Each structure stands twice: as C-alpha cells, then as structure tokens.
Amino acid sequence: MRWQRVSAAVVVAASLAGGIATNLIANEVGTNLGPLAWAVAGALATVAGTVLIVLEVRKRRELEWQQASEPTPPVSPQPAGVPTDLPYISGFAGRTDDVTWARKALETEHAVALVGRRGVGTSACAVQAANTVRDRFPDGQVYLDLRANGRPLRPRQVLAAVARKVGAARPRSPRAADLAVTGAQIRHRLGERRVLLVLDNVADPAQVRHLLPPAAHCRLLLAGTPMLSTVDGVSARRLDEPDPADAAELLVAARASAASRGRGLDPAADPATPDLVELCGRQPRAVRALGHQIGRHGWPTTELLAELRHAVVAPPHQRIPYAESVPLLTGRDVAYAALSGPARRLFRLMSLAPEPLDRDAIAALRTRPTEALRELAEAGFVTAADGGRYAIRPLLAAYARLHLRQDEPTRSRIHAQARLVRHLARRAERADPDWLQQHHDLLRALVTEVAGMAGPAPLPRRVRRWWFRLAVALCTWYAAEDRLDEWEAVCQAVLGTRIAGQRSTLTGWAHNELGVIRRHRGDPHGAAVQLTLAVTERGRRGQAQARTNLALALLDQGEVDAAIEHLERARRHRSPADRAGLALTDLGLGAAYLARGEPAKARHRLVQAANTFEALGDRRGYAAALTNLVLAQWRLGEHLDAAHAWTAALSVYAGLDDPAGRAAALLNAGAALVNTDPPRGEQARKLLTEALRLRGQRRPDAGLGRTLLHLGDAEMALDRPDRAREHWEDAAAVAAEVGDPEAAAAAAERLAD
Structure with a gap:
C-alpha cells in the first residue's frame, strides 16, 4: 500500500x-x-x-x-482465452424472467444474446440460463470468456480458442478470408452434434461474427455489448440493473451465505436493505460484496447505511473520516474500471452537478470532453436531456459521488467545483432569460443544496466568491420575473450557511433582499424589520441600498420624515460612480417629498432621476421617474408638462413587460385628469379602467384601492353616482384589506357625502 x-x-x-x-x-x-x-x-x-x-x-x-x-464470484474464474466446460454458477438470485426468456429462446433460435452495459449481470444470467438447459446438449457445453486479462480477445484469438476445442485448424492469419475459412471448419467439425457454445464478455460483434450462423443442431449463447442486438440472426434481450426486489434478494442471499455460523437475524426483515442496494446502484457485484461483508463481519446495517449516505451527501470540499465500505463498493464497479482515464474522471466530476449540464458547463469541468462524453454515453453512464444537456443516470448518481470521494483528491474536487460555479455565475450574470429558465433547476440546486450547504468545513474561498455571485444573479432574475417564493428560498439558503454568520456582507445582502420581498408582498412592517437588520450588517457603501429600501418601506407605513432622513443619508453614502444607485435614491426622495406635500423638491429630484436613468439606458427606471413626475408637475400647476410626462411614461411602458409600472402611470395620469377644473371625466375613466384591468391580474395592494377611488371620482364627474358609489365601496374594502388608512378615509368621506 x-x-x-x-x-x-x-x-x-x-x-x-x-x-x-x-x-x-x-x-x-x-x-x-x-x-x-x-x-x-x-x-x-x-x-x-x-x-x-x-x-x-x-x-x-x-x-x-x-x-x-471476498465472496465467491458468480461465474467461476476460467483460464483466460482457453475454452472450458460450462461452469456452475454460485450465489445467483433473481432474474427469473430473463433466465426463462433465454431458456425458451434457445429452443427455437440458433443464436441468442443477453446484452447490457458492463456490470449489470449479463454473464451470470447467461451462465445460469445455460445451466438450466445442459441436458438438451448432451454433446457438450463450451464456455469461453472473451476478455483475457481485462482486454478483449481479437477475432482471430476467439476463433483459435474455439477451433482448438472442437479440433479444427486455427486461422492462418487475421485476414477476413482466413477467419471465414476457420468459421466454416468449426461448423463442419460440429456437424450434427448438439453443442451449446457460451461466449461471455463480448465487447464487439466482430469477435463472434465468423461463428454465425452456428451449426444446424448447435446453439450460440452470447453475453456482452448492446451492439449484439444489431447483428443479423441474433435474438437479443437487453438487461438493465436488477429491479429493487431482485437486488434486495441478491444482497440477502449473499449475506445469508456468508453468515455460515448464523447470528439469529433474518436479513430479509432488515429495513435498511432497500436503501443499501440503491446506494450500490443495484450493481450485482457491489451488492454481493456488500452482502458478503455484512454477513461475514456482522456490520450493523443502520450504521453502514448512515456511513454511505454521509459519503454521498457530504459537500465535495469536506473531508470525511475513512469509510471502509466506500472502497469496497467502488472497487467492484467493473464497468467504471473498464472506462478510459479521461472518461472516469469526467464521470466523477459530473457528480458535482445535481442537474443536467450542457457542453459548455461540462467543458468547464474538463477540457475537451467530447470523446470522454461519447464514451460515457455509449457505456450507459450518462443520458441525454433536453437542450443538448447530459446528466448522470439517476441510478448511478450516488455511485458517482462515491467514486468522486474515493478517487478524486480534495483539492482537485474544490478546483473543479470552483470552475463549474464560476462558469455558471458568469453566464447567469448575462441575464439571458431563456438560458436562465433552462438551467434554473441546476442553478438553484447549486446555491441552495450543494455549494451553500452548511457543514463542519467552511466553503472554500475560491468557491465562495463565485457561489455568492451566482446567488446574486439568480435573485436578480427572480426579482425581474416576480418569482417571490423562489427568491426568498435562495435568500434563506444564504442565511443558513455557516459563512453567513462569519461575513456580514452576505448576511446584510440576504436581509436586504428579504426586505424587498416583504415589501413586494405588501408587508411594510416586516420589510422594515429585515431592512433594519441589513443596514446594521452592511458597510457604509452597502448601507446605501439597504437604507433606500428601508426608506421606501417606511414611506409605505406613512413615516415620511424618517424615510427622507434615510434617503438623504443613502445619497451621501453612494459612490459618485454609482449613477444607477444615485438615480434610484433620487426617485425615492421624489416620492417622499410628494408624500410630504413639497412638490417643488419632488420635481427637482424626479427630473434628476429621469435624466440619469435615460442616460444609462434604464427604461424601466426612466418610466418610473416620469410616472411620479406627473403628480409633482400637476400639483405645481404645470399641466402641459405633466401631460407630456405621462404620455412619455406610457410610451415607454408600451415596450416593457411591466404591468405594475404601467398601471401606476395610468393611475397618476387618471388622478391628475379627474382633479382638473373642470375634470376630464371620460379621458380619466378610460385610463383608470385600463389601470384597474392591469391591477386585477395581481394581488390586491394600495394601488388597487386608489385606482378604484379615482375611478369612482371619474364616474361621478360623468354624472353616474350609482357606479361611482360601487367603486368607492370597493376602494374602502381594498384599503381596509391592505392597510391603507389614507385611502380608506378618503373613500369613507366620499360615501358619506
């Protein structure tokens, strides 16, 4: 060692x-x-x-x-490349349907094949089926393993071994003509004899092509590659991993046979058996080896199951105590061992991603992965997903993590994880909605389940940086799509990590995001609580955005003076280079001054915000500033400027997918028109009706109540008191539901008149 x-x-x-x-x-x-x-x-x-x-x-x-x-192998070892009599099988369990099919197929078909990926039990099943029909072939049964010392035999070697057994001449050369001559001589020598020829571990149809078709009364039983199903004259049946019941039966049988002295325990009643075989990927060799060790050494199955689960789910960067069961299982994965080195490493590294990866993400794990990926797909380790993505087969996902834990050094795991998260974070920051939607499950899992998983070992620095950027990019997309529940889940996951308690930057960011979510849900008090924590946790520059959001939450609660104080401090803390942040703070100050009845100051701030947003190309911010500017200009008597402002705002919103913003612009324009002297009732009613339609698609908020209130005013201006009263009653109900006392009082006053 x-x-x-x-x-x-x-x-x-x-x-x-x-x-x-x-x-x-x-x-x-x-x-x-x-x-x-x-x-x-x-x-x-x-x-x-x-x-x-x-x-x-x-x-x-x-x-x-x-x-x-070691458990006795299911197929007795045979001398490499030398045909021998058919061995008897040991410890075979399950596969009843497959054995029955092979036995019946040998009655009518000359060439029968049991095919599947390596390690699923095709060899044991073929030998078991051959043993059940021994009496039908009195002239002999020949078994030949076509994999000598781990390497497939060449077609000439296969024919030479079979010819030596039946007394035919060996092929003179590897040329196709000489191979065909030897195949014909073998059929001639067998003649009318009833012989069963079992060829195991067929890696390529070319190895057995010259033995087809067999002699008239002979039968050829093959076990190996799925490509045998494409050969003419071969009746093939595909074998996958044993089903859960067969795999559990195999483990129980291996366990019972190893416990020769008996320990007074019924292994069939062990509740850990189904979970153990799933962690083994239902690979027969691994299941038998694990059952043998449990029976021989009396391993407690509950402790063994916990040990294996910990090796699978523990974060890749975390070192865990040596687990004897892990090398026991990984060492029995013959299909994995048969892969090339690059393919094995790619299989291990792909287990770092809990969801399918596209080719660019796979390339971030390993340079030029095309050949390795093709090899994994042909060997049945990965499957194709939609969008040109690939994923490890679900049955082998746990096994892949065990190989990662056993064969990949910790430092290498950390580097690969960092490369993957860095690639995904950079792509997510480009804010491509289609790409984000396609890879949403992967991004969320990496943030909430893998990279952000709390554990004894802190998240490595090189992973932590990109993981946080990925979380920020994902939440930015959630905010744009109004996916509040998923947005909150990511923020809570960040707060739950160990590093969040050590780095105030992460904690402050998460509290700030949660405050914004609470405000979107119409909970200004809860938003203020979260944003106060964000202001406490974040540094001076980070406080600016948190103070701006806190001020907006206070403004929703009617605390105008406190809101203006926080906004002024936020503006002083902003960097001059942060033009977007300054514009956002100016927008908040404009709304606050409007609420305090100072339209001149509000107009000044809102004009600054609108100009900055327009220069930055932020159309959403530009439209929001114009929407509020309408009210300031109208209160100052600048009706023409106000009309230009709402026309420009509605024009901008026509090209944006922002129904809430458009509804706000329509509300302000309608409120301004209905309060003119004389009121423009019909024009205001049209604008407010459209605003009501847009707001009806969302949850009730203060904007809905005020829209109904002004829509009632517009109906009253058109001399429709009954309809106006209906709208005022609805406005009072909505204002009471969402907690808007000012709108509720205005509605009650109108209803009392």
Missing part, C-alpha cells in the same frame, strides 16, 4: 541520515566516539529493519484477509 511504502522510505532515509550525522559528530569531537557512532547506526538500522518486517507482515495479512473475505 502507498502509506506503507512511504513509511518504509522515511524510516530508511532517517536511518541513513542519523548514521551520517553521528559519523560527522564523531569526526568533529574526536576519534573516541567512533565505536559509539557505529553502535547508534547499528541500532537505527535494526529499528528500520524491524519496521520494514512489521509492515510487510501487515501487508501480507491484509491481503490474505481480503482474499478470505
């Missing part, structure tokens, strides 16, 4: 260094220390030799223990 070799090398090096140092000291001090120096060197050499002997003994004992604790 590696640690044993390293320890031995260190001991030898230390012994030599100690001897040299002792001789040097002796030479410096005097010749009288010469015998002492040799005595010390001899003692060190003795210690080194003793350590080496102990390590070698431990190594041999461990090897003997592993050999003694």
Whole structure:
C-alpha cells in the first residue's frame, strides 16, 4: 500500500541520515566516539529493519484477509482465452424472467444474446440460463470468456480458442478470408452434434461474427455489448440493473451465505436493505460484496447505511473520516474500471452537478470532453436531456459521488467545483432569460443544496466568491420575473450557511433582499424589520441600498420624515460612480417629498432621476421617474408638462413587460385628469379602467384601492353616482384589506357625502 511504502522510505532515509550525522559528530569531537557512532547506526538500522518486517507482515495479512473475505464470484474464474466446460454458477438470485426468456429462446433460435452495459449481470444470467438447459446438449457445453486479462480477445484469438476445442485448424492469419475459412471448419467439425457454445464478455460483434450462423443442431449463447442486438440472426434481450426486489434478494442471499455460523437475524426483515442496494446502484457485484461483508463481519446495517449516505451527501470540499465500505463498493464497479482515464474522471466530476449540464458547463469541468462524453454515453453512464444537456443516470448518481470521494483528491474536487460555479455565475450574470429558465433547476440546486450547504468545513474561498455571485444573479432574475417564493428560498439558503454568520456582507445582502420581498408582498412592517437588520450588517457603501429600501418601506407605513432622513443619508453614502444607485435614491426622495406635500423638491429630484436613468439606458427606471413626475408637475400647476410626462411614461411602458409600472402611470395620469377644473371625466375613466384591468391580474395592494377611488371620482364627474358609489365601496374594502388608512378615509368621506 502507498502509506506503507512511504513509511518504509522515511524510516530508511532517517536511518541513513542519523548514521551520517553521528559519523560527522564523531569526526568533529574526536576519534573516541567512533565505536559509539557505529553502535547508534547499528541500532537505527535494526529499528528500520524491524519496521520494514512489521509492515510487510501487515501487508501480507491484509491481503490474505481480503482474499478470505471476498465472496465467491458468480461465474467461476476460467483460464483466460482457453475454452472450458460450462461452469456452475454460485450465489445467483433473481432474474427469473430473463433466465426463462433465454431458456425458451434457445429452443427455437440458433443464436441468442443477453446484452447490457458492463456490470449489470449479463454473464451470470447467461451462465445460469445455460445451466438450466445442459441436458438438451448432451454433446457438450463450451464456455469461453472473451476478455483475457481485462482486454478483449481479437477475432482471430476467439476463433483459435474455439477451433482448438472442437479440433479444427486455427486461422492462418487475421485476414477476413482466413477467419471465414476457420468459421466454416468449426461448423463442419460440429456437424450434427448438439453443442451449446457460451461466449461471455463480448465487447464487439466482430469477435463472434465468423461463428454465425452456428451449426444446424448447435446453439450460440452470447453475453456482452448492446451492439449484439444489431447483428443479423441474433435474438437479443437487453438487461438493465436488477429491479429493487431482485437486488434486495441478491444482497440477502449473499449475506445469508456468508453468515455460515448464523447470528439469529433474518436479513430479509432488515429495513435498511432497500436503501443499501440503491446506494450500490443495484450493481450485482457491489451488492454481493456488500452482502458478503455484512454477513461475514456482522456490520450493523443502520450504521453502514448512515456511513454511505454521509459519503454521498457530504459537500465535495469536506473531508470525511475513512469509510471502509466506500472502497469496497467502488472497487467492484467493473464497468467504471473498464472506462478510459479521461472518461472516469469526467464521470466523477459530473457528480458535482445535481442537474443536467450542457457542453459548455461540462467543458468547464474538463477540457475537451467530447470523446470522454461519447464514451460515457455509449457505456450507459450518462443520458441525454433536453437542450443538448447530459446528466448522470439517476441510478448511478450516488455511485458517482462515491467514486468522486474515493478517487478524486480534495483539492482537485474544490478546483473543479470552483470552475463549474464560476462558469455558471458568469453566464447567469448575462441575464439571458431563456438560458436562465433552462438551467434554473441546476442553478438553484447549486446555491441552495450543494455549494451553500452548511457543514463542519467552511466553503472554500475560491468557491465562495463565485457561489455568492451566482446567488446574486439568480435573485436578480427572480426579482425581474416576480418569482417571490423562489427568491426568498435562495435568500434563506444564504442565511443558513455557516459563512453567513462569519461575513456580514452576505448576511446584510440576504436581509436586504428579504426586505424587498416583504415589501413586494405588501408587508411594510416586516420589510422594515429585515431592512433594519441589513443596514446594521452592511458597510457604509452597502448601507446605501439597504437604507433606500428601508426608506421606501417606511414611506409605505406613512413615516415620511424618517424615510427622507434615510434617503438623504443613502445619497451621501453612494459612490459618485454609482449613477444607477444615485438615480434610484433620487426617485425615492421624489416620492417622499410628494408624500410630504413639497412638490417643488419632488420635481427637482424626479427630473434628476429621469435624466440619469435615460442616460444609462434604464427604461424601466426612466418610466418610473416620469410616472411620479406627473403628480409633482400637476400639483405645481404645470399641466402641459405633466401631460407630456405621462404620455412619455406610457410610451415607454408600451415596450416593457411591466404591468405594475404601467398601471401606476395610468393611475397618476387618471388622478391628475379627474382633479382638473373642470375634470376630464371620460379621458380619466378610460385610463383608470385600463389601470384597474392591469391591477386585477395581481394581488390586491394600495394601488388597487386608489385606482378604484379615482375611478369612482371619474364616474361621478360623468354624472353616474350609482357606479361611482360601487367603486368607492370597493376602494374602502381594498384599503381596509391592505392597510391603507389614507385611502380608506378618503373613500369613507366620499360615501358619506
């Protein structure tokens, strides 16, 4: 083992260094220390030799223990490349339907194949089926493993082995003509004999092509690659992993056979069995090996299950204690071992993503992954998803995490995770709605379930930076799409991480986002609580946005003076380079001054905000500033300017997907028209009716109540008192529901007149 070799090398090096140092000291001090120096060197050499002997003994004992604790293979080992009689199977369980199909197919078909990806049990199933029909082939049963020393035999080697068994001449060369001649000679030698030829681990149809069709009374049973199903004259049945019941039966059988002395426990009644076989990916070799170890050593299944689950779900950057069961399972994955090195590493790294990845994301994990990805797809490790994406088969997802834990160093796992999160964060920051929608499940899982998972080990610095940027980009998209529940879930996930308690920047950002969400839901008090926490947690520059949002929440509660104070402080804290932030704060100040009855100051701030938003190309902010500017100009008597402002705002909103903003612009324009002298009732009614239609598609808020209030005024201006009263009553009900006392009082006053 590696640690044993390293320890031995260190001991030898230390012994030599100690001897040299002792001789040097002796030479410096005097010749009288010469015998002492040799005595010390001899003692060190003795210690080194003793350590080496102990390590070698431990190594041999461990090897003997592993050999003694291995379960008997389901198919007895056969000499590589040499045909022998059909072996009897050991520990076979389940697969009743597949064995029955093969037995019946051999009655009518000359060539039958059981195909599937490596490691799913095609070999054991084929040998079991062959053993059930031994009596139908009295002239012999021949078994040949086409994988010698882990490498597939070439077609010439296959024909030579079969020819040697039946007494035919070996092929003279690997040319197709000579191979065809040998195949014909084999059929001639078999003649009328009833022989069953079982060829196992067929990796390529070319290995057996010249044995088709077999002799008239012979049968050919193949087990191997799914490509055999495309060969003419072969009746094939595909085998996948055993179903849960068969896999559980296999584990129970292996466990019972290993517990030869009996321990008074019914393994079939163990509730952990179904979960254990799923964690094994229902791979027969792994299931049998695990069952054998449980039965032989009496491993507690509940503790074993918890150990394996922890190895699967623990964050990739976290080091976990050595788990003996992990190498036990990963070492039995023959399909994984047969992959090339690049394909194995890509399979491991893809387990870092809980959802499908596109080719660009896969390339972020590993450079030039095309060949490795093709190999994984052909071997049945990954499946294609919509949008040109690929994902690990769900059944193998846990197994992939075990391979990641066992074969990939921690530092390499962290680097790969950082590359993946960095790639996704950069793409998410481009705010492509189609891409975000397609990869939404992946992005959310990485933020809430993987990279943001709390654990004993802190999130690595290189991952943390990009993880936070990904969370910010995802929440920005949620805000634009008004997906409040998912937005809140991401913020709560950020607050729940260990690093959120250590870095106030993350905590302040999350509280700020939650405050905005509360305000969107019509809960200004809850918003103020969250935003106050955000102001406390964030630094001076970070406080500016939190104070702006806090001021808007206070403004919703009618605390105008406090709102203006926070907005003024936010504006002082803004960097001059943060033009968008300054414009947003000016917009809030304009709304606050309007609420305090200072339209001149409001107009000044709103004009500044509108000009900045227009220069930045922010059409949504520009339209919002114009919407509020309408009220300021109207109150100042600048009716013509107000009309220009609402016309421009409605024109901008026509090209935006913002029904709430358009409804606000229509409300302000309608309110201004209905309060003219004389009121423009018909024009106001049309604008307010459209605003009511837009607001009817959303949850009730203060804007809905005020729209109904002014719509009643417009109906009254048109001399329709009954309809006006209906709208005022609806306005009073909505204002009471959403907590708008000013609108409720205005509606009650109109109803009392």
